[in-house]
Amino acid sequence: MSNMQLKNPILRWIEYRLPIFSFLDDSLGSNYPAPKNLNYWWNFGSLAGIALVLQIVTGIVLAMHYVPHVDYAFDSVERIMREVNYGWFLRYLHANGAALFFLVVYVHVFRGLYYGSYKYPREILWWLGIVIMVLMMATAFMGYVLPWGQMSYWAATVITNLFTALPWVGVNITEWLWGGFTVGNPTLNRFFSLHYVLPFAIVGVVFLHLWALHQHKSNNPLGIDIKGPQDTIPFHPYYTYKDLAGLGVFLLVLAAFVFYSPNYMGHPDNYIPANPLQTPAHIVPEWYFLPFYAILRAIPSKLGGVIAMAASIFVLFLLPWIDTSRVRSTKFRPVYRYFFWFLVIDVIVLGIVGAKPPEGIWILVGRLATLYYFVHFIIIMPFVGWFERPLPVPDSIHKPVLVSAGAAAVEAQR
Amino acid sequence: MKRFIRAAAIAALVVTTNAAAFAAGDDVKNPTAQGWSWDGIFGKFDRAQLQRGFQVYKEVCAACHELRYVSFRNLTEVGFSEAQSKAIAASYEVIDGPNDEGEMFKRPGRLADRIPAPFANEKAARAANNGAAPPNLSLITKARHDGSNYVFSLVSGYEKPPASMKVAEGMNYNPYFPGHQIAMAPPLEDGKVQFADSTAATVKQMASDVTAFLTWAAEPGLEARKRLGFKVMIFLLVLTALFIAAKQKVWRDLH
Ligand code: HEM
Numbered sequence: 001m002s003n004m005q006l007k008n009p010i011l012r013w014i015e016y017r018l019p020i021f022s023f024l025d026d027s028l029g030s031n032y033p034a035p036k037n038l039n040y041w042w043n044f045g046s047l048a049g050i051a052l053v054l055q056i057v058t059g060i061v062l063a064m065h066y067v068p069h070v071d072y073a074f075d076s077v078e079r080i081m082r083e084v085n086y087g088w089f090l091r092y093l094h095a096n097g098a099a100l101f102f103l104v105v106y107v108h109v110f111r112g113l114y115y116g117s118y119k120y121p122r123e124i125l126w127w128l129g130i131v132i133m134v135l136m137m138a139t140a141f142m143g144y145v146l147p148w149g150q151m152s153y154w155a156a157t158v159i160t161n162l163f164t165a166l167p168w169v170g171v172n173i174t175e176w177l178w179g180g181f182t183v184g185n186p187t188l189n190r191f192f193s194l195h196y197v198l199p200f201a202i203v204g205v206v207f208l209h210l211w212a213l214h215q216h217k218s219n220n221p222l223g224i225d226i227k228g229p230q231d232t233i234p235f236h237p238y239y240t241y242k243d244l245a246g247l248g249v250f251l252l253v254l255a256a257f258v259f260y261s262p263n264y265m266g267h268p269d270n271y272i273p274a275n276p277l278q279t280p281a282h283i284v285p286e287w288y289f290l291p292f293y294a295i296l297r298a299i300p301s302k303l304g305g306v307i308a309m310a311a312s313i314f315v316l317f318l319l320p321w322i323d324t325s326r327v328r329s330t331k332f333r334p335v336y337r338y339f340f341w342f343l344v345i346d347v348i349v350l351g352i353v354g355a356k357p358p359e360g361i362w363i364l365v366g367r368l369a370t371l372y373y374f375v376h377f378i379i380i381m382p383f384v385g386w387f388e389r390p391l392p393v394p395d396s397i398h399k400p401v402l403v404s405a406g407a408a409a410v411e412a413q414r
Numbered sequence: 415m416k417r418f419i420r421a422a423a424i425a426a427l428v429v430t431t432n433a434a435a436f437a438a439g440d441d442v443k444n445p446t447a448q449g450w451s452w453d454g455i456f457g458k459f460d461r462a463q464l465q466r467g468f469q470v471y472k473e474v475c476a477a478c479h480e481l482r483y484v485s486f487r488n489l490t491e492v493g494f495s496e497a498q499s500k501a502i503a504a505s506y507e508v509i510d511g512p513n514d515e516g517e518m519f520k521r522p523g524r525l526a527d528r529i530p531a532p533f534a535n536e537k538a539a540r541a542a543n544n545g546a547a548p549p550n551l552s553l554i555t556k557a558r559h560d561g562s563n564y565v566f567s568l569v570s571g572y573e574k575p576p577a578s579m580k581v582a583e584g585m586n587y588n589p590y591f592p593g594h595q596i597a598m599a600p601p602l603e604d605g606k607v608q609f610a611d612s613t614a615a616t617v618k619q620m621a622s623d624v625t626a627f628l629t630w631a632a633e634p635g636l637e638a639r640k641r642l643g644f645k646v647m648i649f650l651l652v653l654t655a656l657f658i659a660a661k662q663k664v665w666r667d668l669h
Contacts, residue, residue: 036668078483078553081635088635089642233668241661248654255650259643260455263556271557271632272549281592 004031025236027214033232034239035220037397041115042218042239043246044108049206050247051101056199058094059143066146068192070185073148074273092262093254098140099265100254102288105133113319114340116328117219123320125212130316132205137289139198142191144286149270154283156183156191162296165303182276222394223328231397282357290354291347297358298370308370315377322377324385327393335388336381343376443571443589445563448622452629455644458637459630461493466609467627468492470620471551472502473607478539478548478598480531484631487525491634492627499525506530544584546597555625555632562629564590570621572600 004022006012015021025031065084067076080087109129112118118126145156160177164170179186217226226232233239257264265287269280285293295312299305315322330337346369353366451460468489471481486503490496503523508530511518523530533539539547555561567590575587575594585595602617609615630636 075483081633082483088633088639092639237664238668241657241664244657245654245661248650248657252647252650252654255643255646259639259646262639268557268559268561271553 027210028240029236030234032214032235033226033229034218034235035226035231035397036233036238037220037222038218038239038242039221040242040246041107041111041221043243044104044111046243047104047246047250048101048108050250051097051104052199052202052206054097055094055101056203058090058097059196059199061090062094063192063196066192068146068189070148070188070274073146073188077147088262089258092258094143095266096254096257096262098143099286099288100250100257102136102140104250105136106288109133109316110344112219113343114330115219115221116223116323116325116330118319119323119328120320121216122212122219125209125216126319127317128205128209128212130313132202132209134313135198135202135205139195139202140286140288142195142198145188145191146195147270148188148274150272150274150278150280151267151270151283153183153274153276154280155285156187158283160187162302162306165306167303219328220397221329221331222397223331224393224395224397227396227398284355287351287355290352291350292354294350294354294366295370295373297354298363298366308374312373315374319377319381322381324382325388325390326385327390329393332391332393333384333388334391336384339376339380339384343373346372346376442592442594443567445560445567445590446571447563448566448625450562450626450629452626452636455640457640459492459626462611463623463626464492464630465494466611466613466620467623467625467630469609470602470607470624471627474601474620475551475624476529477532478543479551480533480548481529481552481631482531482550483528483552485526485528486523488634492630496525503527544597548598551628552631555629557632561632562625565628566621566625568596569600569602569624570617 004015004025006015006021011021022031062080065076065080065087067073077091080091082088084090112126112129141155141159145152160174160183163174163177166173175181177187178184179190217232267284267286284290292309292312296305296309299308325333325336327333330340349365349369350373353362353369356362358366451458451463471479486499486506489499489502494502503525506523506527506529507520508523508527509518510521513519533542536547549557555565558564568588571590572586572588575581579587579594581587581595585597586599587594588596602620604617605615606620607615613619633639
């Protein structure tokens with residue numbers, strides 16, 4: 001608890017009854033200590049939070065004009081684009097904002113992978129992050145269905161049909177999800193309802209995520225613990241200003257898409273109204289789902305594909321045990337360093353495969369890339385961790401004196 | 415840090431080139447890039463071209479294609495005066511009602527009306543067109559990859575089929591159309607319309623004019639978007655520069 005010296009008497013009056021100012025100051029103000037050596041990869045957490053708020057604000061206004069009915073949804077979105085004042089701006093912000101939200105979160109996750117942020121004592125923090133990512137995926141999938149274009153309809157059909165692969169109860173579950181015997185109006189209605197509410201569930205999990213973060217503070221590029229006040233600087237003003245600088249760049253990228261290439265990341269077929277009688281030539285999800293889509297299609301059986309896709313995310317929950325390395329940061333891992341970048345390339349390859357029709361060479365590439373994804377986590381990570389000799393790790397953030405890997409090992413394994 | 419950036423840049427390049435290559439499709443001829451007045455950061459529509467394009471739509475395409483999301487009042491945005499738009503609206507008959515007797519009735523169009531569709535419903539459109547319904551054109555340039563170039567190439571790019579290919583009864587050979595056989599007969603021929611501004615009505619001219627009009631119809635806010643975009647980008651550039659400067663200043667004090 002900070003002993004805040006508020007000058008303004010009104011604020012002081014409030015603070016005495018509801019200590020909200022000291023709460024803020026303790027949470028992301030001058031009384032919250034952060035490692036002094038965070039680099040720009042640490043910007044992506046706050047960016048994700050801002051992107052979430054942006055989605056909620058634009059989404060609430062869109063929902064004031066949107067009509068969740070199969071006969072009117074497409075027209076209502078066109079009405080937003082043409083008749084509602086700055087409706088096109090809202091919709092393009094929401095659609096491109098969702099894509100950049102994923103980009104930011106994916107960078108955030110790979111940051112965590114590189115610097116070992118999932119290791120002791122941040123396991124729950126990491127799990128909550130994965131939960132957020134999964135909730136985002138569900139939210140974005142259902143949001144994409146709302147404009148009720150061709151891709152909306154067929155994405156909904158393909159994805160909900162995956163549940164029919166479950167043994168015995170598959171069809172029942174799928175029909176329960178649809179609210180009927182095909183994707184139809186009840187499906188659209190419930191997707192709208194859930195698309196509205198899930199982001200608020202995400203906000204809740206974000207709070208838990210931050211709570212866990214504040215318990216042991218941020219990890220840092222060296223992956224070593226904070227030893228004392230000499231290792232930290234106050235979050236405000238140092239990281240507030242650094243985050244603002246990153247925010248400016250993020251907004252520039254977002255604005256460049258919204259104003260100059262608003263449909264670049266979208267699919268033209270979604271400007272064709274949904275037509276259950278006509279299947280599009282290629283059904284492709286939004287780019288941020290492509291790697292998972294590739295894994296889904298890499299397995300020749302439907303149930304197998306679903307299991308592999310689920311496992312590709314579930315395996316991330318196990319990282320705290322899968323990673324046997326004695327040090328957190330990949331910076332000090334001369335062997336794993338290469339495998340990290342192989343994984344990044346592998347996921348990009350999966351993304352490319354996901355965009356291709358499953359024919360010819362792409363089937364093979366997709367299977368190999370899927371195999372490598374799991375080999376990375378199940379084999380490479382534990383074995384490299386055992387056999388690799390980490391580079392000497394500095395003693396403290398403040399005094400980067402190098403010590404033997406042994407001392408660092410004690411720290412990481414505690 | 416440099417290595418990260420280089421890797422990220424390469425990744426982005428791979429993804430984008432691949433996305434473009436994929437979207438181009440299998441054996442379909444790529445649309446020819448035209449260089450449109452609305453391209454680029456400061457892109458604008460040419461009002462005279464939009465009006466010619468509307469004329470082509472009205473006199474040729476409207477026989478088969480509806481323009482679902484466009485109302486007569488929107489025509490003021492392509493440069494017609496309100497009086498002209500009213501006159502255009504009045505030249506159409508629209509169905510209204512029911513009146514007090516419960517009957518539907520016909521009346522001249524008004525500004526608030528949508529441009530009427532040529533067919534009562536999709537079945538009728540299909541029946542009149544050899545089984546293929548002509549799509550609504552008001553979103554067509556957004557509903558096809560590289561839409562503006564595609565529409566231009568499609569309507570001006572009919573060819574004789576290669577000797578090896580047998581075109582089905584009632585179909586037409588078009589190298590830009592997926593599958594190369596399209597139910598739409600070549601809609602344009604030289605001199606099909608008489609432009610009021612005495613522009614020569616060649617097929618290419620009419621095709622690019624109607625493409626301009628359809629691009630506007632698909633996104634009437636395009637100009638406003640680019641205009642606002644420029645201001646916002648300038649604002650954000652300044653703001654970001656200030657944020658970065660402030661960050662530098664704050665961090666300078668740190669040892
Ligand atoms: C985690 C946050 C969110 C994500 C990732 C997200 C994502 C999306 C996506 C991908 C679309 C389809 C956009 C398109 O292609 O047109 C969409 C549409 C929509 N979303 Fe969201 N959304 C979020 C939050 C919200 C919230 C909180 C609301 C309402 C309160 C909302 C309301 C809507 C509406 C009404 C549409 C349909 C209109 C349209 O398609 O543009 N969204 N959302």
